[in-house]
Amino acid sequence: MRAFRFELKKLLNDPLMWVLPALFVGFDFFIVFHEVGMSDFRRDVKEMHGIILENDTTCEKISVLTGSANVLEAYYAGYVNGYSQSYDSLDMQDIKQMKEDTGSFHPSGSYKEFIDSNYDKLQMRVEEIKVSGDSAAAFYPGDGFAIHGKLYSLLKLCIIEMLIMMCFSVLYLMDFERINHTEDFVFSCECGRENMLTKLLAGLFLGHGYSAMILLSSLLFFFSFVPMKGLWNTPVSSFMVMEHSGLWEYPFITFVPLNFGQLLMLSIVTATLLALLIGLFAGALQLFLHNSYITMVSISAGYFGLLALPFAVRKADWIKTIVALNPAELWAQCGRWFIENYLALSFAWSEWWTLGIWTVVGAVFLLVGWRYFRRKDF
Amino acid sequence: MRIITKEIRKLFRIKPAAILVIFTAVFIRLFLSIAGTGWNYVNSPSDVDFYRELAAQFGPELTTDEWDAFMAKRQSMIDEFNAAISQDKILQKNGIDTFDKCVEARSALVSGDGSYTNKDELSDEINRIIFYDSVTSPMYFKLQIMSEFVHFKGMTFWGSKTQDEIFKKDTVSSEQYKKRYTELVNSNSVSLIPSAVTRTVDNDFSRMVILSAVWCFIMILPYQIGERLKGVRELQISSKTGRSIFGKQAFACALTGLFTGGLLSAIYAVLLYRKGAFDFLDCVIIPNMRIIYWFDLTYRQYLLIYLAVFLISSVAAAILAYLVGRLSVNYIAGLGISIPTAAGLCAAVSKFGYMPFYAHAALIDSFVKILLTVGLCAVCSAAAAVMLKKDKVRDIL
Numbered sequence: 001m002r003a004f005r006f007e008l009k010k011l012l013n014d015p016l017m018w019v020l021p022a023l024f025v026g027f028d029f030f031i032v033f034h035e036v037g038m039s040d041f042r043r044d045v046k047e048m049h050g051i052i053l054e055n056d057t058t059c060e061k062i063s064v065l066t067g068s069a070n071v072l073e074a075y076y077a078g079y080v081n082g083y084s085q086s087y088d089s090l091d092m093q094d095i096k097q098m099k100e101d102t103g104s105f106h107p108s109g110s111y112k113e114f115i116d117s118n119y120d121k122l123q124m125r126v127e128e129i130k131v132s133g134d135s136a137a138a139f140y141p142g143d144g145f146a147i148h149g150k151l152y153s154l155l156k157l158c159i160i161e162m163l164i165m166m167c168f169s170v171l172y173l174m175d176f177e178r179i180n181h182t183e184d185f186v187f188s189c190e191c192g193r194e195n196m197l198t199k200l201l202a203g204l205f206l207g208h209g210y211s212a213m214i215l216l217s218s219l220l221f222f223f224s225f226v227p228m229k230g231l232w233n234t235p236v237s238s239f240m241v242m243e244h245s246g247l248w249e250y251p252f253i254t255f256v257p258l259n260f261g262q263l264l265m266l267s268i269v270t271a272t273l274l275a276l277l278i279g280l281f282a283g284a285l286q287l288f289l290h291n292s293y294i295t296m297v298s299i300s301a302g303y304f305g306l307l308a309l310p311f312a313v314r315k316a317d318w319i320k321t322i323v324a325l326n327p328a329e330l331w332a333q334c335g336r337w338f339i340e341n342y343l344a345l346s347f348a349w350s351e352w353w354t355l356g357i358w359t360v361v362g363a364v365f366l367l368v369g370w371r372y373f374r375r376k377d378f
Numbered sequence: 379m380r381i382i383t384k385e386i387r388k389l390f391r392i393k394p395a396a397i398l399v400i401f402t403a404v405f406i407r408l409f410l411s412i413a414g415t416g417w418n419y420v421n422s423p424s425d426v427d428f429y430r431e432l433a434a435q436f437g438p439e440l441t442t443d444e445w446d447a448f449m450a451k452r453q454s455m456i457d458e459f460n461a462a463i464s465q466d467k468i469l470q471k472n473g474i475d476t477f478d479k480c481v482e483a484r485s486a487l488v489s490g491d492g493s494y495t496n497k498d499e500l501s502d503e504i505n506r507i508i509f510y511d512s513v514t515s516p517m518y519f520k521l522q523i524m525s526e527f528v529h530f531k532g533m534t535f536w537g538s539k540t541q542d543e544i545f546k547k548d549t550v551s552s553e554q555y556k557k558r559y560t561e562l563v564n565s566n567s568v569s570l571i572p573s574a575v576t577r578t579v580d581n582d583f584s585r586m587v588i589l590s591a592v593w594c595f596i597m598i599l600p601y602q603i604g605e606r607l608k609g610v611r612e613l614q615i616s617s618k619t620g621r622s623i624f625g626k627q628a629f630a631c632a633l634t635g636l637f638t639g640g641l642l643s644a645i646y647a648v649l650l651y652r653k654g655a656f657d658f659l660d661c662v663i664i665p666n667m668r669i670i671y672w673f674d675l676t677y678r679q680y681l682l683i684y685l686a687v688f689l690i691s692s693v694a695a696a697i698l699a700y701l702v703g704r705l706s707v708n709y710i711a712g713l714g715i716s717i718p719t720a721a722g723l724c725a726a727v728s729k730f731g732y733m734p735f736y737a738h739a740a741l742i743d744s745f746v747k748i749l750l751t752v753g754l755c756a757v758c759s760a761a762a763a764v765m766l767k768k769d770k771v772r773d774i775l
Binding site for chain 1: 393394397400401404405407408596599600603607708709710711712713714715717718
């Protein structure tokens with residue numbers, strides 16, 4: 001425990017490890033201010049919040065608002081009228097077919113059965129959403145205010161910053177002895193070598209601290225501009241939350257019933273676990289390479305490689321789903337986590353499958369790395 | 379010179395270079411528009427080929443003398459299209475038997491107007507003809523391109539309009555902009571360049587700047603930090619000859635940046651060549667009045683300007699990497715400082731260097747953006763010069 005505390009101190013005493021997260025937070029604040037902090041947007045969002053709380057999406061309320069002289073009230077009513085039938089003819093098999101046609105994705109055999117059954121389940125979810133009334137809950141009009149899109153773009157940016165801080169925390173400590181020319185002493189005994197695990201744990205621990213700082217401050221800043229009182233319980237599947245995405249215009253179909261708050265909490269947990277996973281990989285790779293610079297460059301290049309991998313696989317087969325279950329692709333899908341989006345990942349909890357599989361791979365990699373490091377001749 | 383050559387050779391080490399080559403391949407595949415199978419910013423895959431066909435027939439510009447030949451070509455294509463749809467029963471039922479009527483029907487269906495009997499059926503049929511039919515679809519998009527030229531002829535070109543006629547109630551546009559616009563309106567030729575070839579380069583430029591910055595930082599940074607960690611710096615500072623090496627190292631870094639910029643530009647040029655963009659090198663880059671520039675630059679000149687800006691930014695990135703390397707105490711600090719520094723440089727160059735000489739209605743910014751890019755790079759060089767000057771008198775303790 002004492003060694004752990006000293007390792008933490010080393011990291012905390014480095015000014016860079018404070019300046020860099022501060023820069024990240026500053027950049028996030030700039031982005032948030034640019035997206036939702038402008039005076040016009042703030043005024044509109046505040047007024048719209050009042051309108052949403054006073055009026056739901058029922059016909060009686062909307063018919064009153066339709067002829068309103070207030071521009072935002074009329075817009076809200078028009079939006080509800082325009083999109084309230086979004087669920088009426090929503091057929092997930094049609095959506096699947098269109099995605100297959102536009103993406104030249106034509107599965108066959110057991111893989112086709114798998115995709116078809118996923119979309120059958122999603123169709124059942126659609127029926128469930130209609131029956132439960134989740135489809136018509138009031139929220140900021142999706143296309144007008146894009147709260148979901150802006151929030152998850154911010155989260156995506158925060159995740160990149162979290163990954164950088166996590167890798168830096170782990171690698172700074174694990175490369176400390178080499179940089180300060182003390183490795184001959186420290187790694188000359190078993191006890192010194194075992195200290196490497198303490199460094200890894202301390203790096204992961206403080207990496208989480210930095211991640212939490214970046215994530216919480218950015219989200220708090222975001223929600224200081226966007227009032228969410230009374231809207232946390234809005235189901236994400238409501239047609240009001242829906243946002244256009246290229247050709248696609250249909251509500252967010254979550255694999256399980258989720259409201260806005262629950263989705264955000266689940267996303268934060270997923271982002272934190274993703275950061276932990278990348279920190280674990282950085283530590284394991286450092287045990288092999290013993291050079292923080294090469295490790296960091298390799299992690300970045302590997303991340304890009306994994307991002308490109310699903311594009312490289314053109315075959316619509318099981319391999320497509322297997323390669324898509326990777327951490328880089330998980331990051332790329334942020335904003336559509338736990339929501340139907342990508343054909344190859346159209347099943348529930350695919351995000352946590354990715355994390356689970358790669359945690360096992362990371363743990364094995366770490367064990368092999370540890371074995372290699374313990375026997376390494378310095 | 380021998381020392382500079384050796385310094386450059388030290389920077390190009392196998393391991394980082396191998397990682398960078400893989401990274402570059404992935405980056406190009408993922409982020410550059412030019413690396414895709416077709417062209418972006420076009421209505422159909424055959425658009426650019428058709429522009430090439432027009433350029434081969436009429437030359438880089440379509441002039442007033444060639445207008446009749448152009449219209450004759452258009453008419454023969456319309457006849458072909460009309461013949462192709464003449465047997466279509468759904469179109470016949472709705473009285474659509476010509477290209478113009480087909481276009482009218484499509485816009486009416488999109489806007490929800492028109493008194494057609496079965497709108498869904500007609501809409502599906504028109505979509506089939508435009509997007510899926512292997513005979514009519516290419517013809518439709520070729521005619522659409524030709525119609526655009528006809529539209530611009532009717533609206534603006536080859537008239538003799540005065541500046542006041544064009545900008546009757548405009549109080550926003552600057553005098554320079556009005557003058558330039560009027561000059562283009564009264565021009566007696568129109569360029570046969572597809573806007574896709576300029577827009578692709580415009581949008582890939584910022585990504586190429588990022589790529590070159592990544593190359594420069596990854597190659598230069600570890601070497602500088604490694605020297606500090608291995609105690610070489612103290613040895614260098616202890617003699618006058620040793621101190622003079624700092625300047626040579628900075629120069630070697632700048633040359634490395636230049637080389638990297640050149641290498642990446644060559645890769646990009648190959649990609650452009652493979653896509654056939656070089657067929658439009660002699661075309662002026664103003665295809666219509668939507669995007670206009672202060673000068674009648676040809677595509678060749680436009681690419682050369684981008685090349686110059688890109689090379690300058692690569693050198694600036696290399697000098698910045700040298701500065702960061704000299705100031706960093708360890709690898710993590712080096713990477714940590716590089717992230718905001720490189721991001722700042724890339725953001726600034728992308729903003730200033732994007733669409734050089736683009737004419738904005740309210741601003742007179744023909745040279746300002748280029749000057750800002752050069753100024754930014756000059757600041758990087760000045761910072762390096764200050765550091766090198768300090769090196770000459772720095773106390774070893």
